[in-house]
Structures are given as structure tokens and as C-alpha cells.
Amino acid sequence: MKSPLHHPDLSTDILNADDDSLLITNISRRIFLKDMALTGFVLAAGFPSLLRADETTPSSTKEKYGADAMPHGWVDNPLVFVAIAIDGTVTIICHRSEMGQGVRTSLPMVVADELEANWQRVRVEQAPGDESRYGNQDTDGSRSMRHFFMPMRRVGAAARTMLESAAAAHWKVPVQDVRAEQHQVIHPATGRTLGYGELAKAAAKLPVPARETLRLKNPADFRYIGKGQVGIYDGQDIVTGHAQYGIDTRLKDMLYAVVARPPVFGGKVLSYDAKNALKVPGVIKVIELPSSPPPADFNPLGGIAVIASNTWAAIQGRMALKIDWEKGPHGSYDSVTYKAELEAAARKSGKMVRNDGDLDAALQVAAKRVNAEYYAPHLAQAPMEPPAATARIIKGVCEIWTCTQAPQVSRERVAKWLKLPEDKVTIHVTLLGGGFGRKSKPDYVIEAALLSQAMNGKPVKLTWTREDDLHHSYFHTVSVERLEAGLDTQGKPLAWLHRTVAPTISSTFGPDSKHQMATELGMGVINVPFDIPNLRIENPEAQAHTRIGWFRSVSNIPHAFAIQSFVAELAVAAGRDHKDFLLDLIGPPRRIDPRTLGDVWNHGESPEVYPVDTGRLRRVIEAVSHEATWGRILPKGQGLGLAAHYSFVTYVAVVVEVAVDEQGKLSIPRIDIAVDCGPQVNPERIRSQLEGACIMGVSLATLGEISFKEGAVVQDNFHTYQLTRMDEAPREIRIHILPTTDFNTPLGGVGEPGVPPIAPALCNAIFAATGQRIRQLPIRDQLRKD
């Protein structure tokens, strides 16, 4: 029988330290393996000839949305996701990457609930990259739960049905007369019971019930879903230091590598001298990696790799290298000059992407015209675990252990680079020490594979240092947003012009893309749900000079910062309360087809199922205002700021409370954040995600900036790329989740939508406290009074 679980293979040849007591690899997993060897998987029956995703995904000639529209769609075959051993242990596969959002708890918990499995007897195993088997694995876009809640419910329900059928057959009673309950099937009439372990063998022989026949639980009967009582699956391993991240992989005879990459994107090695590097004790070899022609895609940047017997030796060796770099076409990229270029572009009209009414005429007749420009710089995701990957190649089979948000993409790219068939490449997905979009790009995974190849297949662990991470990220874009509005004599906006100028992510994947894609414009700028008759959105050109990529909540960050700051500025101009003004601008509750706003993307979701619902947006604003006691009088130097934003089909509103002292030192006593993300599967993890979003939002607003000089990134490490620490973090974060969960309504995203409204709410609060308007991020020392 072929083991369906790839990950545990890791422990079979993990480096044995000279003393057994030193062996700190995942012990629980090791014991588990032994157990499995004794009892075997039975329900899974070797996870045989599995249905392919394209066979299980309903085919449709209509537009595809949600998980259907993602590469490889979804799979809901219980034989792929569930295994039951004869001792009753239920193993559930998690096919999405765990990066702190809790997916290794929440998705298996959904299966376990429908399966009526006792969570104490559930094991979670991580799927390797294999989308034809598991469905889409790109862990991004705040969609794991949104796309897989229903498939995972069906997985659990199908497995439960098979167990019930096996029990009914055993007792020779009608299947309707039995029911599964907490790891056993009961025949209430006679009080007989059979445990899942006892039933597994017989159940495995039964056909998988047809999807249409499945009886899903009544949400009132959920045990785990919606309750927030299940602690995170990896919690114990995390607090004891046993959790295994990509950077922690250890294989027998493993070598350690770091790479010196071209400081400027598009640059390459002219010449190098490795003499001194090779003298560093522990350094084994120096290897040149070729650079790749544009577009950047996920290709490695090239450079000089140092292979050593430990990470420190490799780092020392790299410092001893002498390298002459050619800068290439982006050698003069300079953030100061570039900002001026973006501003110039924003002051002229550009590509029109939405045009309602007659903007020019409306501006002409406006009683008052207001305009403002907002700047938001590049950012680096900077997950606490930098990118890392370990590769080995044995007899034409490449295995990689890595922290990746994109295991299937990693597999495809590695196969291409190594010229191996895809089925000769296995990507084992470890825990991720944060991702935030950085680990969606597998350049580092390919690097590790190339280095192992260069070392004749020996295991090589590639570690990125923090400097590497900050110098060579796929950076969050940099933008100038210019807004202009015309108000009537009552202060009501009649005209709205928004020019958004920012290098696009598509420049990373294609030549000369200078305009934002539908996915970027659809992040709050084109689909702005304001009730304004004359509205125009323009997108002037911006040339990219570095690799632009996803950062948690992506273009929503600059768009929400500009729009929600500008609304507060308009409220002041109109002499009105910000909250009332914002609600009037949004207008009455209505469900807007996003296509009528020019948004054809709609976060990949169906416009019918997920219209822009201004009623829901109004409700989060009203809720957060109520919870934060909006309008309360605060002493001088303190203030409240409000912002609301719709993204990833979730509605969020925030009130930030600030205090700014005489010297201009900012503190944040409290943030209230109200969220409507539809039904809440794991409310406890929703809260933790929103808490994290508040901190990340504060961090990028107050401190976050990556800047370029002579083509290269200026910031090196956490002293120059600063992140919010505990002493400057909001002291209290209050999460308000609404409305009451109704599992008949569609799910929204959770991981990202909390981030965008934080920066504008914070800047609006600073204005309330001090009268100073922040239009350029980060705030850093703009408030300082000395």
C-alpha cells in the first residue's frame, strides 16, 4: 500500500544528531508514523486511483467564479482528504498552507464536524503540492475558507455516510435507523454502537456517495464550526519549539547555502573572485547562478551562491566574495525622483477606467472644489521567517521542503527549471513563519533546486537572510493617488475624480505593462460604492523598476488610504460630521452589481452571489461607531478617526483612537474594528487575524517604507525597515464581528480585509487630535515638534 501522506517521509531520514536525546524533530509525528505502520490506513485504502479535479468539478459553460475559476478548482473526494486507521485515528489532509491564519485547524475542523469525528482523535497532515489531486492550493486572496468550506463539508459528510452505511450493513438495519455521533455509529433502537476504527475497513469498500445525495448537517448541530472552541492544531508544537518551518528542515548530509544576488533588479554578475570566500572555514563551494531575462516572473535573480557546512559559514563566505555587478536598465531607480514622476503623471489625465455622468461640467458648477494627493511607498512583506527551501535530487527525483503559499506553482516551476517531468518533483509544505504574499512567489524554491542540482543532488538548504528578504522581495507597489471633488452649496459631493498611479503587478509577468490590472483597480478604486452622479476614475501610466508583487491586501492599501482620508477631508470642507458624511456618501442600502461600477473582477466571485452591498457597509460603520462611542469628547491632543473599506468580499469599518503628546509622540490606546465577513467558521481565528491586521496596518502607516537609491533597496534590516513593536502597538484592540452567523449566506475573506482601513482611520484620528493632515505614508516623524 502506497502511503498517501508525503510529509511524514521527512522524518525517516532527518538528520540524526550524535545523541538521541538531541533529536528534536517532530516527535508526535514520528510516533504517529509508527502507529500507522501497525494499524494501516483503511478507509483511505491507499487513496487509490483518485478522481481528478477536472472530473469532480462540475463543468459549466457559464462564467466560472470562486473556486471553480481557480486553477484545478476544488476536490471533495473523501478518499483524498480523510483516512481512518483501525485504532480510530482520523487523519485529515490540509491542502492549503498554514501561515498563521489557522487554516490547518479551521479546514480540518470543518471536515471533522461533518464527519462527527472527535477532534481529540483527529490528526492533520499537510498535503504536498499536487492540485490535480487536492484542488487549488494557492494560499492567497483570503479565500481558503470561502472556497473550501462547502467542499470540506461534503468531504466530511461523505465519509460519515460511508461509515453509517457500513454500520447499517453490519447490523442489517436500514441506514436511516443509524446515526454517526462523535466517532461512533449508533443504532438507537437497540443501543448498539460501532466505533469508526471498527467500521473503517468495511466503509472503505463502499462507493463514495454521490454529491447530490449527501446529507449535510443542520448548522444548529455543528459542534466545532462557528464555535471558536478548538485551539490551534499546531499550538503545542509552536510553544515548545518543535514546530517545523521551512527554515528548520534538516536532512542527512545536508549542505547550507546563501546567495549574493544582483543589488539592482535586472542586473547581473560581471565578474567575481571567490578566493577569500573559499578560505572561510566550512565553505565548500562557490557557484554562479545565471540571471534570468525579463519579465521577472518567479525566476531566480541569479548571482553567486556559497555552499557551506553550516549557515554561518555560508554567510561569512558570502561576505568574503568580491563581485562586480552590472546594474542593468534599472540602475538609476530612485524613490525621490520616482515620487515626483508619479505626481506629475497624476496631475495629467490618463487612461479612463470609469466615467459616470459629466465630471467636467459638474466640477465647473461646484460651489467648492477640494483636491489632495496621497503617497504610499513600497513595502516588503517581511515575514518573520525569511524565505527558505531545502532540495535534494535522487535518481532524477527532486524533493523539496519549503514554506510556500504556492506549492503547485513551485512544483511546476521547479520541474521546468530542472527539466524533469512534474511527477518527479515533490513539494513538501512545511509551516510558514508568516507569508503575507512573499511566499506566493517561489523564486527561492527554484534557487534551492538549482543548487542541489549543482551539488549532484545532495540536499541543500537555502536560507535567505533578512537583508536578502528586504533587498529582493516582490515589493508592494508605490503609488500616488490624486483625488478631486466638487461639493454643492449644501456640501454634498457632485463630482469625484480619482487618478491612481502605481506600477502594476502585471509588469512582473509581462513586458511593459504600465497600467493597473482589473484585479488592482477592483481593489477599492473603480468599485468605490459612493452615491455620486459624476464620477471618473483614471489610471495614468507608471513604469515599474523592481519586482512588484502581492502584499497582504495588495492595492487596497493605497486606495483605501487615499479614498478614506479624502472623505474625511471633504467632511471637514462640508462642515459635517465624518461618520454622517460618509454614510450619506455611501447612500441608502442597496445591492450593486459590481459590473455596473466597471469592476469585472469582483475578487473572482460571482456578481450575483456577491454584489456590493451598501447596507452591509453601512452596518459595519454604524456598529463600530456605536462600539467606539463615536462623537465622544476627548481632551486636547486626542482624537478618533474613522474609515471603512470593502475588500475580499468582506466589509470592515474601523475607529482608531490616538493621543499625540506635546513633542508629537503618537500612541494608540485603542482600535475598534467591525467586520461583516458573512458566516464565521472559526470566530476565534477571525479575531486573531483582525488583531494582526490592525497591527500590520499601524506598522505600515507609521513606519513602513522600502525606498530605492541608484537602483537598490536602501533598507537592510529591522533597524532601517522598522516594524511596529509592542510598546508602540495599539494597547487595546476590540473586534466586533457581525451579524449573527447564518450559514446560508456566502462567506467573505478574513486574512486581508482588516488591513486597508487602518492607515486612513489612524491618519483621520491624528487630524482630529492635532489638525495635522497626513497625506504621505509612513507617518514616521511627521508629527515631531522639535
Next chain:
Amino acid sequence: MIKLNINGKLRQINLPMDTPLLWALRDHQGLTGTKFGCGMGLCGACTVHLDGAATRSCVTPISIAVGKKIVTIEAIDQDSTGKKVQEAWLTQGVPQCGYCQPGQIMAATALLKLNPSPSDADIDKAMSGNICRCGTYCRIRSAIKQVASITEIKP
């Protein structure tokens, strides 16, 4: 060749004396619970105890650790405060990705051993060297306070 006292056992280490303790622990001893985050003493991910003091192992050469008691996250449960901190971390649901948490737990344990009922300002001071990119600071504070209150009510 030097000997280091790591988690109560003497270990032979054959590395240059300027090797940071972090890499000796991770690469040589296989104690990967101690994390690499910056290598410059800026993030706290690599925090261990050296004779009970929270120490950034990424900027501590092994030569300095000779003759000192090194305790890492893997053995902090053998300390009664460390164990309580780990439990509080789970009760409060502190970890998100968890990567910074070994360092946070080592820093919090060192704080609570020195100061069993720290004020908010004490917590800020002791914990602000540890970055959490996932943003778990509020829960870290609650967890530290949870341990502090347990300590207080004990006779």
C-alpha cells in the same frame, strides 16, 4: 573544540569561536526551536537564556556562552515559570504563524522570573525587542498578565 552546557547537558562543539550561538544551536545541535529572524539582535526570534538572562543568540559568539547555562525553548518547560508561560500562550491563543513565539516565550519567562507581577511599562520594556509580524502583541500582554495573576494568588 569547546563544551557548552545546553539544556542541562554538556555538548561538544567544534566550530570557530566567533560562530554565533544561534547557528551552533540550529545547525550543529539540531535545536531549531531557536529562530533566525534578523541576525543583528533586532527582532528577538533567537532569544535563549544564558544563566537565566534573555539573550539574543544571533549576536552571541559561542565563546561567550562557555561556562554558562544555556536554556532554549525546547527545555523551557522544565522551568515552572516557563511551563506556565507556555500554558498561558495556549489559553490565550497567542500564536498565529508561531515563528516569533519561541523568542517571545523565552523573553516573557525571563521577565516573569525576575518580576512576577510586571506593570504594562515593564512588559513593554522587556518585550519590545521581540518583533511579531503577525501582530500578536495584545494577546502576549494578556498571557503575561495571566501568568502574573496565577503567580500572585499562589500562597
